[in-house]
Amino acid sequence: MDDPPPYNDSSEVYGLGPGTQDDVHSPTTLYVAGRFIHSTDPWAPPLYELSHSVGFLKDTDRSVRIERLDYSIKRRDGVAQLAARKRHIYDLKHPLLVTGPTFAYHAEPTSRQSLCAFGLEKFRPKKLSPTKGYRIRRATHSHDHQQLVRRDILFSAVPTKDKAVRYEWSDADGQLVAREVNGSNVMTLVVSAMMGTGERDALVSAWMSRVWAELAKKTDPFG
Template sequence: MNSESYRELDGEPSKSSLEPAVLFLSGHSVLDEAATPTPLYQVNCDITSTSNKDSSLVFERVEHTVPGLKLEDEDVTVGASRKTPIFYLAHPLNAQYRTDIPAKYYITAALPEMAGNIRLDTSESRLQKVTFKATLSPGKTASHQPLFDEVAQQLLFDIRPQWKLGRSCYKWSDCDGKQLAVEEHMGDTYKLSITTHLQQSLRDALVAVWLLRLWHDTAESKQARKECESSRAPLPPVYYSKLWPPP
């Protein structure tokens, strides 16, 4: 789905589109890299920490009304805020072994006015680089069963790795190949540079999928897998007694 057709779902005139912006992740918040950084979105846990064992997260849009309020745990002064849950991010427990889930990583809409549910799929490109595709099931929400429409689903974002010395980079495009954003990660800095005008609902979806992709990187990392292996409980002695003596 390209940005033009998404506008029809959004139901807003083009004059309401948002300017290009540089966003970055700080703890639980996504902020606008402006002179005074302003939180725009929030999740309820740190998706970049391997200690996060949650299987679902709440993704909220932050709207500001009254200036001069200092956020807790953030060295940022912003307006009084109202948080609205708009998506749920999901990575089901033991997803790699299950066949009863629609995808290992997916997003469901918390509100019916959002565009729909989104699944994130991966594949390996040349040089063993992982590419991502986010597909949208229009009109679906968290309350629908099934969550995804295999017939009507549409490509929303095509996310491909780009080589840059010393950093991890991805180019985000729509189904027509139009660049929407560039993602960069170096050290503890996670940045998403939105390079074109977007409707609010498309930017909401873009940022939500970005955080889901980062969650994927954390959960699939060597460190996370090592911690998972070490945390597995040993089998009880009765199990081994059944194996001895051998038949």
């Protein structure tokens, strides 16, 4: 499922990562710009690329490809050049409701480095509260591969009373790992926990699924 390695005619290649499941990443702030997800490091290239411009995702869209961008420095004739390798990590899915999907939005892993399949579901953090949060559940395919089966919780995204914070994201143990914040009409995720490549890929993909679900409500004539 992984993309083939890029052709390399340079004499030296130095990896910059992240490229393996075992890499551990420090806390960082991510933001969306069109089809790309960047860190706030002004000198860093984008970290992820989507097949669609995020701000224009609609209810009628059915599949969104998300790729992680791994970088290396190639030396060609003594000149250093930054080279990107795209690794297809997830296909985000929004199946038609008439098919009776387990999840309105889910993610299919497309790489051996992808953590797992998962689906997005709404829930009420407090029984009497009108506000709704999201649970991201691990999922496996049924025996006939026609449906996804709900498994344990991977992440939860809960709205907060703080006007500057849209959602707080926690892991399966309830530990805070990230916050979605409001600011200058830019979609921003402040990742506060150390995490491996696979976990961060899943968090970013779950974030994009949640954003898509919210944007789709605005374009769904029956929503």
